[in-house]
Amino acid sequence: KNEVEQSPQNLTAQEGEFITINCSYSVGISALHWLQQHPGGGIVSLFMLSSGKKKHGRLIATINIQEKHSSLHITASHPRDSAVYICAVSYHRNTGNQFYFGTGTSLTVIP
């Protein structure tokens, strides 16, 4: 079983600040995922990474496979970025994809 640790648990930022959320895991993985859960409860997949770096708009995700560590960065944060961000790791099995999740980082961006 993989242990997935996220930090910080809670984060408050002023609008415009650069934000970093960290994720570390204990066992080698097939892929790492960053998810966003809105206050209403819906979950959206932001990134899936197996190596390197991905960028989508103001969001950037990086992964270091050797260090077993990933970061999610938000540039020029905005109040609409307020949500819970969840790191997950997955393993490709013969029967499907097995997932383990961090407990999430609750982000509040203040105008």
Add this chain to the structure above:
Amino acid sequence: EAQVTQNPRYLITVTGKKLTVTCSQNMNHEYMSWYRQDPGLGLRQIYYSMNVEVTDKGDVPEGYKVSRKEKRNFPLILESPSPNQTSLYFCASSWRGRGNTEAFFGQGTRLTVV
């Protein structure tokens, strides 16, 4: 519109009364999964499936059953619900690309067992 649809969205039931939460996707995805989300514990995988008639246990399968008779549907069955199964449940699906691919989540089902 590409989506994963769960029903019902909210359900209150009594201990021991069998129930089924349905999940359907319209994207022709091979992979489907069920998760539960609890305060302080986060999301945990219950069951997952690679395709029709191929399912496997996730992290917390006790007290749950699933079936995958059609590619688009992946119902979650609680044969004898208990109060510790009170939780927020999510279904998700993804395409069987090279390795892992992005997951699409349903809206969630909030289940209360009294």
